[in-house]
Amino acid sequence: MMLRRHFSALPALMAAPGAKETLQAEVFRVQLKHTWTTTMSSSAYRDVLYAKFTREGLTGWGEGAPIVRYNETAAQGVATLQTMRAFFAEANPRQYAKVLGEFFKKVPGQYAMKAAVDIALFDWLGQRLNIPVHQIFGLDAADAPLTTFSIGIDTPAVTRAKVKEAAPYPVLKIKVGLATDEATIEAVRAETKKPLRVDANEGWKTKEEAVRKINWLESQGVELIEQPLPAAILEEMNWIRKRIHIPVIADEACLHPEDIPKLAPYFDGVNVKVDKCGGLLEAHRMIQIAKSLGLKTMLGCMVSSSVAITAAAQLSPLVDYADLDGNLLISNDPVSGVQVVQGKLTLPKRAGLGLVKASAR
Ligand code: MG
Numbered sequence: 001m002m003l004r005r006h007f008s009a010l011p012a013l014m015a016a017p018g019a020k021e022t023l024q025a026e027v028f029r030v031q032l033k034h035t036w037t038t039t040m041s042s043s044a045y046r047d048v049l050y051a052k053f054t055r056e057g058l059t060g061w062g063e064g065a066p067i068v069r070y071n072e073t074a075a076q077g078v079a080t081l082q083t084m085r086a087f088f089a090e091a092n093p094r095q096y097a098k099v100l101g102e103f104f105k106k107v108p109g110q111y112a113m114k115a116a117v118d119i120a121l122f123d124w125l126g127q128r129l130n131i132p133v134h135q136i137f138g139l140d141a142a143d144a145p146l147t148t149f150s151i152g153i154d155t156p157a158v159t160r161a162k163v164k165e166a167a168p169y170p171v172l173k174i175k176v177g178l179a180t181d182e183a184t185i186e187a188v189r190a191e192t193k194k195p196l197r198v199d200a201n202e203g204w205k206t207k208e209e210a211v212r213k214i215n216w217l218e219s220q221g222v223e224l225i226e227q228p229l230p231a232a233i234l235e236e237m238n239w240i241r242k243r244i245h246i247p248v249i250a251d252e253a254c255l256h257p258e259d260i261p262k263l264a265p266y267f268d269g270v271n272v273k274v275d276k277c278g279g280l281l282e283a284h285r286m287i288q289i290a291k292s293l294g295l296k297t298m299l300g301c302m303v304s305s306s307v308a309i310t311a312a313a314q315l316s317p318l319v320d321y322a323d324l325d326g327n328l329l330i331s332n333d334p335v336s337g338v339q340v341v342q343g344k345l346t347l348p349k350r351a352g353l354g355l356v357k358a359s360a361r
Contacts, residue, residue, distance in 0.1 A: 010334050011026060011028045013026050014357070022053065022055060022085065022088050023051065023053050024052045024054075025052070025077065025081040025082075025113075026078060027047050027049060027074040028063075028305070029045050030045060030047075030048055030303060030304060030330040030332060030333075031330060032044055032329055032330055032331070033330065034152065034154070034158075034329070036303060036329065037152045037153040038175045038177070039153075039175075039200070039202060040201055041068060046302070046304070047066070048065045048066070048112075048302075049066065049116050050062070050116060051064075051117050051119070052120060053088065055093060056128065058124055058127045060119075060120040060124025060126075060352060061119070061307050061353065061355060062116035062118065062120030062122075062307065063119060063305060064077065064112030064114070064115035064119075064274075064308065065112055065301075065302035065303060065304040065326070066110075066112040067276065067302065070111070070255075072109065072110055074113075077116070080110055080113060081113065081117070084106070084107070087103065093121050093124050093128075094125065094128075096118075099121065100114075100117075100118055103117065111276060111277060111278040112275045112278075112302075114278035115275050115278050115280075115308070116308075118278060118280055119279060119280060119311040122136065122311070122314075122352070122353075123311075123352040123353045123355075124352065125352075126351050126353065127352035132314070132347060132349065132353075132354055133280070133314040133353055134314040134315070134317060134347060137314070137315065139315070139317040141317065141346075141349075143318075144313065144347060145322045145345065146345070147169070147171075147323060147324045147325055147340055147343065147344075148169070148173035148197055148323045149166045149169035149171075149172055149328065150172075150173045150175065150199075151166065151173070151175065151188065153175050153176070153177075153180065154184075156186070156187035157187075159184055160187050160188075160191050163188050163191040163192055168343070169325075169340065169343055170194060170195070171195045171343065172188065172192070172196050172197070173197045173325075174198050175199050175201065176199070176200050176203065176213075177202065177203015178203060181213060182216070185217065185220050185222075189220055189221075193221070195223050196217075197225075197226070197321070197323075198217055198224070198225050199227065199251070200225065201226075201251075201252070202229060203228075204229055205229075210228040210240050211244060213228075214228065214246065215243070215244060217246075218245055224268075225244075225247075226248075226249045226298075227249070227250060227251040227252050227271075228240065230252075231250075232253075234266045235266070237266040238265070241268070247268035247269055247296055248268050248269075249268065249271050249298055249321075250267040250269070250270050250271065251270075251273075251300060253267075254267075254270040254276075256282070256286070257285050260289045260290050261289070261293065263295075264293040264294075268295065269297060269320070269321075270286070270295055270296075272287055272297065272298065272299055272300070272319075273299070273300045273312075274299075274301070274312045274315075275304070275308065280311060280315060283299070284315055287315065296321070297319040297320050297321070298321040298323060299313075299316050299322050299323070300323045301323065302326055303330065305334060306335045306338065307337070308326065309324050309326050309327040309338060310327075310338040310347075310354065311353055312324050313338040313345045316345050324338070324345060333358055334357065335356065336357075336358050337353055337354055337356075
C-alpha cells in the first residue's frame with residue numbers, strides 16, 4: 001500500500017514523544033497521489049503546518065493547510081508560533097475560547113496556523129475529558145453526512161481513470177473553470193451516473209458564461225455549483241440565480257464569520273473551511289450564523305493529512321454537505337482518523353480527534 005512506502009516520512013514531532021515544550025510546530029510536506037490542478041494552481045505536494053500541544057502528560061495534535069491565495073505559508077506559521085511559546089505555556093486549555101480569542105488578537109492573519117493551534121487544543125481537551133471532540137460540541141457522530149470525493153482538472157483520459165479510482169465514493173466533486181469544462185464532464189459521465197457537485201473556483205469570467213455552463217451542467221445531473229465567479233463579484237449572482245435551478249455555494253468569497261451576512265442575499269449556501277477561518281471554534285460559529293440566515297452549509301477542506309480532515313469531520317454532523325477528502329488525495333498520511341464507509345464520514349470513537357499512527361492500523 002502506498003502509505004507504507006512513504007512511512008519513513010513521519011513528522012519529526014511525532015518521533016519525539018518526550019518533548020517538554022508546551023507548544024511545538026513544524027512544516028510537513030504531504031505528497032499528492034495525482035498532480036492536483038484547479039483554476040488556482042497545479043502541484044505535486046503541499047506544505048502543511050502541524051502543531052502539538054503538550055500538558056499533563058497528554059499531547060493534542062493540530063494541522064492547518066496554508067492557502068496560497070491568502071499569502072499564507074507553513075514556514076511563516078511555524079516562525080510565528082516560536083514567538084508564542086510563553087503565551088501557550090501559561091494558557092489554560094480548559095478555557096480554550098478565551099485562549100483562542102486572545103491569540104487571535106495578538107496575531108493578525110495566518111488562519112491556517114491558527115487552525116492548527118485550535119485543533120491541537122481541542123484534541124488535547126477531548127483526551128483530557130476522555131470524549132471525542134464532536135461531543136465537546138454536543139454532536140452525534142451518527143448525523144455525519146456523506147463526503148464527496150474530488151477530481152482535479154486533468155485530461156479526459158486521466159479524468160476517466162480518476163473516476164474509476166473513485167468507485168467507493170457515491171458523490172463526486174468535479175473541479176472545472178478552465179476552457180476544458182465540457183470535455184471534463186463528458187469524461188466523467190462516460191464512466192459514471194453518480195450525482196456530481198461542481199466547483200468552478202472563480203474560473204468563469206462573466207455572468208453569461210456562468211449561466212450557459214451551469215445550465216449545461218444541470219442537464220448533466222450536477223446538483224450544486226461552487227463559486228462560479230470571482231469572489232469580489234456579488235451583485236451578478238442574483239442575475240445568475242434567476243436563470244438556473246441548482247444551489248450556488250460561496251467558497252472563496254466566504255472566509256470568516258463576518259462574511260456570511262454579506263453573502264446571504266447572493267448565495268444559497270457557504271463552504272466553511274477550518275483552514276480559512278482559523279479552527280473549529282470559528283468554523284462552528286460560521287455554520288451557526290449561516291444556518292440562522294437560512295443558508296445551506298458545506299464543510300470543505302484543503303489538501304492535507306488526516307489530522308486536519310478528522311478535525312473538520314468532528315463538526316460534519318452539523319452540515320448539509322461535506323467535502324472532506326483532502327487526506328484521500330495524498331500518499332504519505334502519517335495518521336489514521338476519520339474513515340469513509342460507503343461514502344459516509346465515520347468518526348473515530350476514541351477520545352479527542354481519535355487519531356492513531358498510520359503504522360498502528
Ligand atoms: Mg471550492
